Every structure is written in C-alpha cells, then in structure tokens.
Amino acid sequence: MRRNNDALVGAVVVIVVVALVAAIAWVKQSDLGGTQRDVIAHFRDVGNTRVGNAVVIRGVVGGRIDAIELAPDGWVDVRMKLDPAARLPSEPVVLLSESSLFGDWQATIVERRSLPSDAALREAIDDASHDGRALPGASLPGIGKLTAVAGQIAGDVASVASRVGTAFDDSAARELRTSIRDVSELSSTLRRVARDHASDLDTLSGQLRVAVAALQRASRSVETTSGRIDSATNSDEARRLVQNFAASADELRHAGAQVRDLAERLRTTQARRSPPTCAPTRRSTSRCGSSDLRESRTRIRTFADACRGAHS
Amino acid sequence: MGIAVRAVESIGSKTLRALRATGPNARFVGDVLASGRDARTWLGQTMTQMRRLGVDSLPIAAFIALFTGIVLALLASYSFTGAVPLYFVGTLVEKTVTLELAPVLTGLALAGRVGANIAAELGTMRVTEQVDALETLGYDPVSFLVLPRVVAGVAMFPVVVGAAMLVAMVAGGTTSVLLLHLSSPEFLKGVRLFFQVFDVEYGLVKSASFGAAVTLAGSACGLRAGGGAVGVGRAATSTVVYSAICILVLDALWAVTWLLGREAAP
Known part of the structure; x- marks a missing residue:
C-alpha cells in the first residue's frame, strides 16, 4: 500500500512538473x-x-x-x-x-x-x-x-484657438455682428438706389426716345420746309416777295415824305390861323410851332422806323 | 448613550476574542514548525497524505479547471468582439488562469474537500480520544498528525494547481478553436504575447501558501474539536470558512507584495 502510494504520488508529481515545464518551454519557444x-x-x-x-x-x-x-x-x-x-x-x-x-x-x-x-x-x-x-x-x-507629437500639435492648435478666443471676445463678436448688419443695410440701400436709378434711367431713356422722335419729326418738317423753300426759290416766289417788300418800303417812304410834307403844311396853317399862346413874339411863336412839329416828326419817324423794321 | 456604550463594549469584546485566538493559533503554528525536527515521525506519514490531499484531489481540480477555461475563453471573446483582436483570448486565458483562477478556485475547492476532511478526521480522533492515546504512546500528535498533512498540502497544492493550469489552458484553447473559430496558432500567439514564467511561479507559490493555510486551519480546528459529532461538524464548517478567508487574504497579500509595481510585459 505504501509503495503504491509512493509510486502514484511520484508519478503524478513527475507528470505534472514535466508537463508544466514542457508547456512553459513551448510557450516561450525555448x-x-x-x-x-x-x-x-x-x-x-x-x-x-x-x-x-x-x-x-x-x-x-x-x-x-x-x-x-x-x-x-x-x-x-x-x-x-x-x-x-x-x-x-x-x-x-x-x-x-x-x-x-x-x-x-x-x-x-x-x-x-x-x-x-x-x-x-x-x-x-x-x-x-x-x-x-x-x-x-x-x-x-x-x-x-507619433501620438505624442500629434498631441503636441493639438496642444499648439488649442493654444492658438484659445488666443483667438481671447481676442475674439463678446464685444468683438457684437461689433462683428453690428458690422455685418451695417453691411447688410448698406447693400439693401445700394440695391434700392440702384433700383431707383434704374427707373430714372428708364424714364430718361423714354424721354430721350420721345425727344428723338420729336427731333425726327422736326427734321422731317424742316426737310419739308426746305423742300418747299427750294420749290419756292425755284418758282421766284421769294424774289417776288422781296420785291413786294421793297415796293412796300418805297411806298412807305413815300408816304412818310407825304406825311412830312403834310405836317409842314399843317404847321404853316396852324401858325397862320391861331395866335401864339406862349409868347407874342414871332420868335416865340415860331418856337412853339416848331416844338409841335418836332413831336410830329418824331412820331412819324417812329412810324417810319416801324415800317422799315417790318420791311426788313 | 447606553446603546453606544454597549456597541463599543461589543466591538471591544470581539477584538479581544480575536486577539486571544491569535495567541493559540500562533503557538500552534510554532508547534508545527518545531515538530519538524522529528522527521522520523512525520516523514513516514507524508506520502500517504500527499496522495490523499493531492492525487485524490486532481479530478475535482481538473473538473473546475476545465470549465473555468471554457468559460474564460467565451467571456474573453464576448468582451473583445469588435474592439480587440480575438487572439487576445489566449492572452486573457493565460494570464487569468495562471495568475488567479487556477490557484484560487482550486484552493477554495480543496479548502472544502481537504480542509473539511482533515478537520473531521482529527476532530473525530480528538473526541474519540485517539489523540490522547497517541500522546500516551509517546507520539507527538502535532508531529504525527499535523505536520505530514501540512507538508503534503504545501507540496501537493502546487502540483494540483499546475495540473489545473494545464487543463484550463487546453480547455480554453480547444474552446477558442472549436467555438470561436480561432486558429490554434492565433490562440498560441495570444498566449505567447504577454507570457512570463513569473506568471506560473506566482501561481504555484501562491497555491503552496494556500495549501499551508488550508491544512493548518483544518488541523487546528480538528484538534480543538469537542462535544462529539456536533463538535466535529462544527470544526469542519469552521475549517472551510477559515480556509476560504485565509485563501482570499493571502491572495490579496501576494498581489500587494509581489505583483504591485512589477511590469506586466516581458
């Protein structure tokens, strides 16, 4: 019994130890x-x-x-x-x-x-x-x-971001927001102005079109008139018209001479028939009559000038 | 006020009782060590105890290790799926089995089987006055009854645990190949990745200390048994409880003193 025990225990111990050592050697690739x-x-x-x-x-x-x-x-x-x-x-x-x-x-x-x-x-x-x-x-x-280097880079980026965050604080953000709003308002104003100017330009161009049309019409009538003038020139109407004007002026000149003569006669007649009112002397009488004549002459000259102006 | 005083008194009495037990236990350990000089008495009994405590415990240890290896491989694959390469199943099985599960689970199993057996045997001898008869015959009961068991426990626990390690590793590898569709070279790669001989040494040394604790607890409780069959039964129960406590405390102690601060990778 005792030998049996010894053998069994010894066998178990040896087997287990050998198996363990072999397994370790195998795993360690000894x-x-x-x-x-x-x-x-x-x-x-x-x-x-x-x-x-x-x-x-x-x-x-x-x-x-x-x-x-x-x-x-x-x-x-x-x-x-x-x-x-x-x-x-x-x-x-x-x-x-x-x-x-x-x-x-x-x-x-x-x-x-x-x-x-x-x-x-x-x-x-x-x-x-x-x-x-x-x-x-x-x-x-x-x-x-590599991760450490990446971490360092990430730290640098975070530092830069924090600096940007420090610089770009609430007031900066507010100002930026205000600026953006201003720019938006400015752009809307510009848009409105551009729209208004566009309508003005539309009106102007319309008016210009009307003016151009009027000019075209005027030019057409000038052309017609010039054509008529040409035709008139060709048919000696203008010369006749000028001759008529010259004859009228001669007649008027003649009439003026007659009026002057008439006025002379009238003065003479007046000096004979009515006493002088201003002075009993001959000189004063002639002076008074000459002033009336001067006035009449002036009127006649004015009339003659008017006729001449009309003639020219 | 009265309740608080009574609570403090209760704590004090329990502390004193525990301290009072420390003395006899320390004296008992001292007697066991001192009886080592009487080699002719204990050496003859040792081989018998080695067979009873060690060889006869192999089936239960192998059974526990078999299922531990299977479950560990499945747990590892469940935990690693999609996140960690599957060959780490081998790493986890190797590390867990050699460092912790094989020594502790085998130790707890042997605490029930071996510790209770020793306590019942020695307790029966005590209540039937066989121990007194030995003393009358001039035998030192510690040298004749206790030391062979302690030596057998210290010697055979590592053997049983070593066998359990092998069985668990084989079971884990087989499970990985058959159920997890992991090739055996991959499993072996995982095992080799972080394997250290220290892992096995640590498990074996730890299991030797567990063997000493279980046999000492069983012997102490058995020799102090009294009051017939009831006393023997109480001694067996106490042995299992104290052995389990000793195993867990020693496990933590070894981890703190030997593992802490040590590098995991080779």
Whole structure:
C-alpha cells in the first residue's frame, strides 16, 4: 500500500512538473536543442522592444529576441535567435518597430537598399554600421511617439484657438455682428438706389426716345420746309416777295415824305390861323410851332422806323 | 448613550476574542514548525497524505479547471468582439488562469474537500480520544498528525494547481478553436504575447501558501474539536470558512507584495 502510494504520488508529481515545464518551454519557444543561431544587432535606442518579441524576415517570423544588453559608447546590443532555416538578405539591417496598436514590437531584418527613404533612418543605420560583428539597426518611431507629437500639435492648435478666443471676445463678436448688419443695410440701400436709378434711367431713356422722335419729326418738317423753300426759290416766289417788300418800303417812304410834307403844311396853317399862346413874339411863336412839329416828326419817324423794321 | 456604550463594549469584546485566538493559533503554528525536527515521525506519514490531499484531489481540480477555461475563453471573446483582436483570448486565458483562477478556485475547492476532511478526521480522533492515546504512546500528535498533512498540502497544492493550469489552458484553447473559430496558432500567439514564467511561479507559490493555510486551519480546528459529532461538524464548517478567508487574504497579500509595481510585459 505504501509503495503504491509512493509510486502514484511520484508519478503524478513527475507528470505534472514535466508537463508544466514542457508547456512553459513551448510557450516561450525555448531553444532546447541549441539549434538556433545567434545574430546581434546594434542600436542607439530600442524603443519598447522586449525579450521575446518576434524577429521578422520578409514578413515571416523567423526568430525571437533573446537578450537586450547595454553596450559601450551609448549603444544597445540586441541578440536575436533565428531559426536555422532562416536566411538573411544581403547587407541586412534591423529595424525595430511596433507590430500592433497594443504595444508589442518586432525586429524586422531587411536589405539595406530597401530601407524607407527617410534621411534620419538612413543616417542612424550608417551610424550603427561601424561595428562589423553586429548588424546595424535603428528603431522607427512608435505610435506613442507619433501620438505624442500629434498631441503636441493639438496642444499648439488649442493654444492658438484659445488666443483667438481671447481676442475674439463678446464685444468683438457684437461689433462683428453690428458690422455685418451695417453691411447688410448698406447693400439693401445700394440695391434700392440702384433700383431707383434704374427707373430714372428708364424714364430718361423714354424721354430721350420721345425727344428723338420729336427731333425726327422736326427734321422731317424742316426737310419739308426746305423742300418747299427750294420749290419756292425755284418758282421766284421769294424774289417776288422781296420785291413786294421793297415796293412796300418805297411806298412807305413815300408816304412818310407825304406825311412830312403834310405836317409842314399843317404847321404853316396852324401858325397862320391861331395866335401864339406862349409868347407874342414871332420868335416865340415860331418856337412853339416848331416844338409841335418836332413831336410830329418824331412820331412819324417812329412810324417810319416801324415800317422799315417790318420791311426788313 | 447606553446603546453606544454597549456597541463599543461589543466591538471591544470581539477584538479581544480575536486577539486571544491569535495567541493559540500562533503557538500552534510554532508547534508545527518545531515538530519538524522529528522527521522520523512525520516523514513516514507524508506520502500517504500527499496522495490523499493531492492525487485524490486532481479530478475535482481538473473538473473546475476545465470549465473555468471554457468559460474564460467565451467571456474573453464576448468582451473583445469588435474592439480587440480575438487572439487576445489566449492572452486573457493565460494570464487569468495562471495568475488567479487556477490557484484560487482550486484552493477554495480543496479548502472544502481537504480542509473539511482533515478537520473531521482529527476532530473525530480528538473526541474519540485517539489523540490522547497517541500522546500516551509517546507520539507527538502535532508531529504525527499535523505536520505530514501540512507538508503534503504545501507540496501537493502546487502540483494540483499546475495540473489545473494545464487543463484550463487546453480547455480554453480547444474552446477558442472549436467555438470561436480561432486558429490554434492565433490562440498560441495570444498566449505567447504577454507570457512570463513569473506568471506560473506566482501561481504555484501562491497555491503552496494556500495549501499551508488550508491544512493548518483544518488541523487546528480538528484538534480543538469537542462535544462529539456536533463538535466535529462544527470544526469542519469552521475549517472551510477559515480556509476560504485565509485563501482570499493571502491572495490579496501576494498581489500587494509581489505583483504591485512589477511590469506586466516581458
């Protein structure tokens, strides 16, 4: 019974311990047979890379990071255990980068000439190439670093926005609102003025049209008149008219002479028949009569002038 | 005023009773440690106890672990769907099983099975005066009865918990493959993502402390049993209660002292 107990307990303990150790070794991908080969890479900074992270060659996991050690002169050595079948590319370099959003990193072995065209990255690789025994390596910025930069940018934008907010306070907003309202009123006024002016222009153009029509009519009547004048000229009516006017003027001149003569006779007659009223002397009598004659002459001259004006 | 004074008196009496119990319990633990010198007495009994406490407890531990692994995988997939890659099911199952569920659930199960068994056995020996007979024969009852059980508990609890870890992981992986349509490499990727040997060490060390607590509580309650079958039954009940309390307090203690401030990722 006792031996039975011993065997059973021993078997259970051994089985459980062996199973546990085997499971741990399997999960940890331990190199029990020592078949994997070591590759060392040289870095300035390994980011968030940890022991156990995958080593990827051409997109296939070809090993694990076995150790990360500080090296002299500010370098970090990363020792990787690669599968025996994994073949490195020519001129291999190692890039450390995040493999997912959940913080796990990986080491990718690539050819030097297929590096991304990033000057800083190439410079870091060139810088790490001095050690012949180790592969040159560089770490790409992690999502955390990128997020930090993005956060910094967001902070700057927020700062600018807050400054704008400080400058653009309530009073500024009120003023802007008032300005907008003023501009709106101004534009409506301009619209009204433009509308009024348009109606004035319509009226003006209408009147102009009427004036043009009147002018056309006038020009037509002038044309008619000129035609008539031409026809009149052609038929010597105008000459006859002028001759008539000249004859009338002669007649009027003649009539004027007759009137003058008549007035002379009248004065003579008057001086004979009526005593002088102003003075008994001959001189005064002749003076009184001459004033009357002068008045009559003036009237006749006025009449003659009027006739002449009418004639001209 | 009178009620307040009575409440304060009640708190004081309970505190004193608890402190009074601390002394005998500490003395009992001291006696157990001191009896370790009598190796010829306890060593012969240890293997029998290891079988009874450990090997015979494997089925119940495996049963609990099997369903724990299944439920954990399903819970993880339910929680992660649409937000987190499904291979994190493996991560969650591994971390939860190794760090917490396998040790604690197995410890609680063994507290009922092993602790009650020890209390009932030793209590019966006490009420039937077999313990007195041993003393009369010149045997140290602590060395002959208690220490083999404590050693067996400390040694076999980690074994049982280790087996439970394996069963739970296999159950979780099988569930992921069969029910969640997750490929086994993906599940394994999740397991490997944040796996540390420390996880297993932590669970095993914790379970060893649980084994010590359960066996000590069972032995103490059993040896103090009195009053016939009723006393034995009360001792068994007390053992289960005290064991469960000890397991949970120790769990928190280990977490605070060993996990706090430690990095999760390798």
